[in-house]
Amino acid sequence: MCGRYVMARAVGDLLADFDAALDEQVMDDVELPPSWNVAPTDDVPIVLERLIDGAAVRQLHVARWGLVPSWAKDPGIGSRMINARSESVLEKPAFRKAILSRRCAVPADGYYEWKKGPGKARQPYYVHPQHGDSLAFAGLYEWWKNPAVAEGEPGRWLLSTAILTADTPPPGAESSVFAKLTELHDRVPLPMTQATMAAWLDPRADDPGALVDLVTSGVQEAAAHWHVESVGTAVGNVRNNGPALIEPVQALF
Template identity: 35%
Template structure:
């Protein structure tokens, strides 16, 4: 899963990578959490497609997709992730997967490794080569009882690449720049046409950096939460379990 991520790239870099018009400045965000507003990139309206304006635009959505058919937010759980393997058929996501695929600008994401003694170790997973990347996203508009329309969204996940599977079994879907148009083209590309983009990135794409428990609290939003720390050492019981598991390999 992906329950926290960051976008720390400068606005000019985000605009360049995603082909956006120059917009307002925005601050770096080091600890983005569900229910908060997140940036998503979508195709520009058709009237702008034939002009000199960029053919993509950025929108702000609530991170946590609410299906259009939900009567109220209590009808559904907080769906901030969507499994790519089932998004095309699951009622909560299938309409968005067919008609409203998006790109989510990110500088990396956080994940927690569960230790055998009940503790967790947080990791900051960022592209080894740096820069801003795109997660695959879905967007859905929901009308509240009062009549206001809210744009909501989720990040697609896939199985983790082998090199980070010991931290968590899932990771966000990464869409490469050369595939942006193919992914966003919901007019002619059905979900089956973009299945090949839902695979894990290659081993070595992300580097995992152990960070402190500061990231656990959404109120902590400073660069300090990405500072590298020494990973928590397994306690004796865990070391014994790991040794036993190694012996079973022979």
């Protein structure tokens, strides 16, 4: 799964990396500071495509991490919807509408996972691409209308997102990283290549099942280039932030 991650790139870098534009009306007065400890319900950048005058336009938006379905009575449900299992996303009530036409990419630099030790001990690890490359996780987004806020007022609409997950690739001779990932968790956030991201974001695509198959088919190749490093336990506290959180340390066990 993915319960904490790092997204420390500037807005300008994201726009360049994803060849995206700002929706200035949505992004107006929204700050997006770098974070080395993104937690559920935090504001995060997402990349999506919209049809404008018949053409697909790629845009950068800011969404709350934890998808709030349009039918939810309040946004609190989103804290339990940070991830969507790729195997069941087509059937789950919270995600089955979003998968049809509200697909996005969730930029990240890497993510955290914890290894269980003796007693209550847990060792955090930072999983990230080698050579400082960036990630784009397959995601979904949804709009929720707040009935307590008048039409046209700030806060009337809440944009939220969830990250798709897949089975951790099984250990094999092709890459030792899979063995390390398997020790940490049986799920990984679903990464995309430039090609699969283009297909995933396309608002004209009408076969979500084929898109899920497409992005999940590439998880083994993408994850083979990840690096797994033990980091300090400070990341376990959401109030801690800063680049020191991803500095490698000696594992406790």
